[in-house]
Amino acid sequence: xxxxxxxxxxxxxxxxxxxxxxxxxxxxxxxxxxxxxxxxxxxxxxxxxxxxxxxxxxxxxxxxxxxxxxxxxxxxxxxxxxxxxxxx
Amino acid sequence: xxxxxxxxxxxxxxxxxxxxxxxxxxxxxxxxxxxxxxxxxxxxxxxxxxxxxxxxxxxxxxxxxxxxxxxxxxxxxxxxxxxxxxxxxxxxxxxxxxxxxxxxxxxxxxxxxxxxxxxxxxxxxxxxxxxxxxxxxxxxxxxxxxxxxxxxxxxxxxxxxxxxxxxxxxxxxxxxxxxxxxxxxxxxxxx
Numbered sequence: 336x337x338x339x340x341x342x343x344x345x346x347x348x349x350x351x352x353x354x355x356x357x358x359x360x361x362x363x364x365x366x367x368x369x370x371x372x373x374x375x376x377x378x379x380x381x382x383x384x385x386x387x388x389x390x391x392x393x394x395x396x397x398x399x400x401x402x403x404x405x406x407x408x409x410x411x412x413x414x415x416x417x418x419x420x421x422x423x
Numbered sequence: 424x425x426x427x428x429x430x431x432x433x434x435x436x437x438x439x440x441x442x443x444x445x446x447x448x449x450x451x452x453x454x455x456x457x458x459x460x461x462x463x464x465x466x467x468x469x470x471x472x473x474x475x476x477x478x479x480x481x482x483x484x485x486x487x488x489x490x491x492x493x494x495x496x497x498x499x500x501x502x503x504x505x506x507x508x509x510x511x512x513x514x515x516x517x518x519x520x521x522x523x524x525x526x527x528x529x530x531x532x533x534x535x536x537x538x539x540x541x542x543x544x545x546x547x548x549x550x551x552x553x554x555x556x557x558x559x560x561x562x563x564x565x566x567x568x569x570x571x572x573x574x575x576x577x578x579x580x581x582x583x584x585x586x587x588x589x590x591x592x593x594x595x596x597x598x599x600x601x602x603x604x605x606x607x608x609x610x611x612x613x614x
Contacts, residue, residue: 342525342526348594351600352593355592355593356578356593375532376533379533385536386607389553393544393554395573405449406449407444407445407449408465412465412466416469417440420473423474
């Protein structure tokens with residue numbers, strides 16, 4: 336493997352690393368060289384970001400639905416906590 | 424029974440339960456999606472507060488103090504849960520994504536997706552595909568993804584919390600995302 340040329344596996348790893356921690360200069364150049372020649376990894380880079388925003392939106396909307404009932408702590412549990420504290 | 428030497432300690436804590444337990448519970452529930460766990464966390468928060476009340480400075484806000492205790496409890500909860508799950512990648516029957524040279528396997532090589540319509544998530548069918556693809560991942564990867572998207576935290580904080588190295592973390596997310604992408608490509612775009 337050419338020292339400048341990343342494999343697709345490595346390139347896709349860099350794509351994920353980039354979106355989480357960022358890349359150093361050398362890594363950025365390697366990734367740029369690879370994606371400018373590799374259509375699959377170019378697609379991967381785009382789709383990786385799309386997946387992130389889909390997941391973020393999906394998981395949070397799911398959570399909002401669940402917590403939209405705005406329930407407080409159950410009265411039973413409150414009583415239990417106060418009772419437990421008295422025994423301390 | 425209430426020890427006579429400090430009846431005010433119990434009174435203060437009881438007042439706090441009435442004033443703040445609902446808010447604390449909602450925070451805990453929002454971050455765990457687990458009602459039972461959230462109730463336990465709130466209970467543990469008050470027990471800890473009771474034990475450490477000497478450290479509470481009356482010039483600070485009780486609410487803020489209780490939330491800081493709760494946040495630590497929630498972090499411990501996530502860490503324990505993550506630690507408990509064993510990652511057994513050899514049992515994972517995902518697609519092999521790369522060949523020995525690190526090139527994409529032909530069958531799963533990323534191909535262009537049709538322009539994503541903005542409202543993909545409005546389609547119930549797509550949400551179902553996304554959910555079943557997430558459910559197919561090893562639980563440990565899934566927890567790592569949940570932490571990334573549901574917690575308002577930096578990557579460094581998540582690594583610390585889950586007690587994994589940064590490279591461990593992005594490599595785990597890489598494997599998860601590669602598999603998730605394949606699953607969605609196969610079950611949505613190609614089907």
